[in-house]
Amino acid sequence: MARVQDLFDLTGRVAVVTGAxxxxGEGFARSLSDAGATVVAAARRADRLEQLAAEVPGVVPVVCDITEPADRERLVATASEINGGIDVLVNNAGRPGPPDALSETPEQFDSILQVNLxxxxxxxxxxxxxxxxxxxxxxxxxxxxIGLVSTAPIGGAGYAASKAAVxxxxxxLAGQWGRRGVRVNAVVPGWFDTEMTDGLFSNEKSATWVRRNTMLNRGGREGEVDGALLFLASDASSYVTGHVLTVDGGWTAR
Known part of the structure; x- marks a missing residue:
C-alpha cells in the first residue's frame, strides 16, 4: 500500500498550467512544483512568467496565447520534450465578461467561449x-x-455558458478517453480574491453578499483550491474521472 505522501508525489512528472x-493559475504552478513536478507555466505576460520561474524551481515559462492553434501546438511540443510526454494538464486560462446580458455583444460572447472553453x-x-x-x-x-448556479448580478451570460460547458x-472527455488511461476531471472554485474578481472583496456590499451566501461565511483564501488540484493531479485520485470537485465554502450547497 502506498504511503500517504507517495500518493501526492509528482516527482518526475510534467505538468502544464495555462493562465499561470x-x-x-500561479498558485497551481507553485503547488505542483512543491509536489515535485516540472511545471510548464503558460500565459501571455512574459514578465510575470519570468518572475514566477525565478522564484519557483522547476518552472519552465512558455509565453503563448492558447487561442492560437500554433501556440497550443508549440506548448504541447515544448512540454513533451521534457520527459517524453505530459502527465498533467490544467486548463485554467480564462477571462470574465460583462455582467449584463443585454449589453454583451456577439463578439464578446464568442471571445469568452474561445478562451474559457x-x-x-x-x-x-x-x-x-x-x-x-x-x-x-x-x-x-x-x-x-457561475457555471453551476446563477450568481446574478455578478457573472455574465458568456462566462456562465463557458463554465457550464466546461x-x-x-x-x-472522461468517457471517451478513460480506456486510454486519461483521467479528466474539473475543479469548481467559489469566490476568491484574484484579478478576475477585482473589487469584489474590497467593496463592503459585495463582500458581505459573498459572506452571507457562503456556508463558511467567507470567501476563499489563497491556496485553498490547491489541495483539490493536487488530489486530481496525483495518484491519490487514480480511480477518479468525470468528477466535478467544488471548492466553494458551501456556496452551491445552499
Whole structure:
C-alpha cells in the first residue's frame, strides 16, 4: 500500500498550467512544483512568467496565447520534450465578461467561449494525441460556481455558458478517453480574491453578499483550491474521472 505522501508525489512528472501568470493559475504552478513536478507555466505576460520561474524551481515559462492553434501546438511540443510526454494538464486560462446580458455583444460572447472553453478543449485533444502509446495523463479543467448556479448580478451570460460547458465537456472527455488511461476531471472554485474578481472583496456590499451566501461565511483564501488540484493531479485520485470537485465554502450547497 502506498504511503500517504507517495500518493501526492509528482516527482518526475510534467505538468502544464495555462493562465499561470497570476491568480489561481500561479498558485497551481507553485503547488505542483512543491509536489515535485516540472511545471510548464503558460500565459501571455512574459514578465510575470519570468518572475514566477525565478522564484519557483522547476518552472519552465512558455509565453503563448492558447487561442492560437500554433501556440497550443508549440506548448504541447515544448512540454513533451521534457520527459517524453505530459502527465498533467490544467486548463485554467480564462477571462470574465460583462455582467449584463443585454449589453454583451456577439463578439464578446464568442471571445469568452474561445478562451474559457474552446481553447482548453483543443489543448486537451492536442495533449492526448501527443501521448506515447500506453501513457496516461490527468487533465483538470477549471470551471466556476457561475457555471453551476446563477450568481446574478455578478457573472455574465458568456462566462456562465463557458463554465457550464466546461463541466459538460469534462464528463464527455472522461468517457471517451478513460480506456486510454486519461483521467479528466474539473475543479469548481467559489469566490476568491484574484484579478478576475477585482473589487469584489474590497467593496463592503459585495463582500458581505459573498459572506452571507457562503456556508463558511467567507470567501476563499489563497491556496485553498490547491489541495483539490493536487488530489486530481496525483495518484491519490487514480480511480477518479468525470468528477466535478467544488471548492466553494458551501456556496452551491445552499
Amino acid at each position: 501568470s497570476s491568480g489561481l 474552446t481553447s482548453g478543449f483543443h489543448l486537451s485533444a492536442a495533449t492526448v494525441r501527443s501521448l506515447p502509446e500506453g501513457r496516461g495523463a490527468s487533465i483538470i479543467n477549471v470551471s466556476s460556481v 463541466v459538460g465537456v469534462t464528463r464527455e
